[in-house]
Amino acid sequence: xxxxxxxxxxxxxxxFTLPLVQAQSENSYVNGQxxxxxxxxxxxxxxxxxxxxxxxxxEYRKSLAAFDQALRADSSSxxxxxxxxxxxxxxxxxxxxxxxxxxxRLVIINEAxxxxxxxxFTESLLEGLYAQGFRYLGLETLAEDSxxxxxxxxxxxxxxxxxxxxxxxxIRKALSLGFRVFGYEADSSGTVRExxxxxxxxxILQKDATAKILxxxxxxxxxxxxxxxWGKAMAGELKALSGLDPLTIDQQELTEHHEPICESAxxxxxxxxxxxxxxxxxxxxxxxxxxxxLTDLQVMHPRTPFVRGRPRWLLRNGSWQEVSLKKFRFQxxxxxLIKAYYPGESNSVPLDQIELRNPxxxxxxxxxxxxxxxxxxxxxxxxKDTLTVR
Numbered sequence: 001x002x003x004x005x006x007x008x009x010x011x012x013x014x015x016f017t018l019p020l021v022q023a024q025s026e027n028s029y030v031n032g033q034x035x036x037x038x039x040x041x042x043x044x045x046x047x048x049x050x051x052x053x054x055x056x057x058x059e060y061r062k063s064l065a066a067f068d069q070a071l072r073a074d075s076s077s078x079x080x081x082x083x084x085x086x087x088x089x090x091x092x093x094x095x096x097x098x099x100x101x102x103x104x105r106l107v108i109i110n111e112a113x114x115x116x117x118x119x120x121f122t123e124s125l126l127e128g129l130y131a132q133g134f135r136y137l138g139l140e141t142l143a144e145d146s147x148x149x150x151x152x153x154x155x156x157x158x159x160x161x162x163x164x165x166x167x168x169x170x171i172r173k174a175l176s177l178g179f180r181v182f183g184y185e186a187d188s189s190g191t192v193r194e195x196x197x198x199x200x201x202x203x204i205l206q207k208d209a210t211a212k213i214l215x216x217x218x219x220x221x222x223x224x225x226x227x228x229x230w231g232k233a234m235a236g237e238l239k240a241l242s243g244l245d246p247l248t249i250d251q252q253e254l255t256e257h258h259e260p261i262c263e264s265a266x267x268x269x270x271x272x273x274x275x276x277x278x279x280x281x282x283x284x285x286x287x288x289x290x291x292x293x294l295t296d297l298q299v300m301h302p303r304t305p306f307v308r309g310r311p312r313w314l315l316r317n318g319s320w321q322e323v324s325l326k327k328f329r330f331q332x333x334x335x336x337l338i339k340a341y342y343p344g345e346s347n348s349v350p351l352d353q354i355e356l357r358n359p360x361x362x363x364x365x366x367x368x369x370x371x372x373x374x375x376x377x378x379x380x381x382x383x384k385d386t387l388t389v390r
Contacts (some may be wrong), residue, residue: 029156029163031337032355034380046072051114055164057337058117058354060311064258066115071262079265087281093299094122096277096285097249098128100297105205106246107134108215108235110222110270116166117301118251119315121275122216123170125204130177132214137174138201140166140221141160142183149180153342156350159183161218165339166314168349170216170388180217182369184215187340191230197221197235205242215246224249235295247296249274252301254288307363309352314365323366324390325359332377340364 035053038046047070054063073313081111101107107129111118126137141159142148148158154171156163162171174181182204186196197217215235223233224246232240235248257263266288277297285297305312307322314320325338335357339350351371352364366389375383 005094026064029053029337029339029353031057031378032059032335039066044334045219048114050163050268051212052161054311055114055116056353057312058114058165058352061258063114064256065158067258068257069114069263071257072259077259079263081268082265083294084288086279086285089279089281089283090272090276091205091279093275093277094124095129097125097247097297097299098132101129101247102132103133104245104247105212106215106238106242106244107213107249108216108217108222108246110219110250110252112252112255113161113218115255116164116251117255117304117311117313119164119166119170119216120316121251121299123173123275124316125214126170126173126179128175129214130179132212133210134214135369136204136213137171137179138184138204138215139181139211140183140185140217140251142181142185144183144185146183149175152176153345155347156349158349162387163349165350165352170353171349172351179214182346191232193291194221194227194230194232194234197234197242200235202239202241205244206345217251222250223294224248224296225291229248235273243258248294249297249299250295251299251301254298256301256303267300269300269302270298275301285294288329310365311364314352320365320367323364323387325356325363326375328359328374328385330359331383332375332381333379334358334377336377337377338375340365340366340373343370343372343386346374363387 004217029033030053035050041048051067053068102177108254109122125228139162143158146158148154152217154162155170161167161311171181184197186193186200188196201213201215204213208368217234220227221234223237224235227236235246240248253264254267278288280284287298290378334380335355337353338356339351339353341348352366354362355363366390371387373385
């Protein structure tokens with residue numbers, strides 16, 4: 001079954017990520033040339049690291065391709081696509097999730113760590129969940145002693161995966177609404193890690209008897225049912241510990257890949273143009289693999305359309321906009337990293353960042369506001385300027 005590939009991936013990443021990411025400079029982003037240099041040994045972990053680093057600099061296609069190179073080692077053949085069951089109905093995912101979350105105190109949704117789309121989708125749920133009384137957002141990536149809730153914007157060193165711009169924007173949105181953001185990672189692996197994560201989240205419930213918590217986790221930590229190698233994943237451990245039945249949502253299984261061989265056989269979006277929950281003819285949600293003990297819901301994301309080389313979903317249904325760089329006066333060489341951040345937040349996770357090769361073919365995507373642009377070329381030369389988006 002395709003899902004077992006992600007079970008292995010989650011185990012592998014959980015065991016080996018921590019020492020590797022700690023070895024990387026906390027305050028730096030690496031450019032494409034530097035990322036390519038790390039791939040010379042062609043090891044699986046080097047491809048995972050490349051996927052994450054590409055995601056940090058807006059290289060969406062390259063990030064997917066690098067991740068799939070790691071997955072190919074566990075793929076002997078391409079799985080034939082499985083047609084959708086007869087009478088399957090697509091319904092927009094966000095409104096459906098918000099309807100199902102009513103009366104819940106725990107909502108747990110996962111991500112693939114190289115996939116910014118998953119962060120943008122979770123961000124789209126925040127306002128609706130806040131209106132339902134959710135006040136806590138748990139993120140496994142965050143450093144334990146972060147001053148994030150006092151500062152109100154994320155630093156690069158606050159976490160590893162959170163240095164990706166869309167993860168930073170998820171955090172910004174949550175803080176602006178009034179969520180308290182917390183980390184819950186456990187410095188261990190396997191069953192001990194899952195139990196530790198659950199215990200850290202459970203402490204919030206013990207301190208606040210009315211707490212409603214949204215958890216944004218990685219890969220298979222979202223699984224409620226029995227889990228190979230762990231007994232229970234974090235969601236299952238938390239369910240047992242708290243006595244609460246969480247709403248669990250998988251969004252990584254039915255998401256596009258760079259290579260078809262790495263996609264789920266059940267990922268068959270056709271002409272789908274929005275993120276959807278699949279329902280049967282009775283109106284009940286279905287898991288295409290039939291394994292309902294894994295999660296309550298599955299989100300199927302459409303294939304990504306692009307605008308000037310950038311994923312269209314970054315526009316957030318028009319609340320963000322494409323910012324052309326064709327008239328910008330460059331004093332650095334190409335390619336260069338260009339990042340945008342708010343004035344006074346130079347050490348923050350940028351709102352957007354790309355490796356710019358051709359200003360006529362690439363753009364930043366930003367909300368309205370005033371920004372500082374910081375550019376760095378491969379020779380280390382830097383340039384700063386300001387930008388206002390109206």
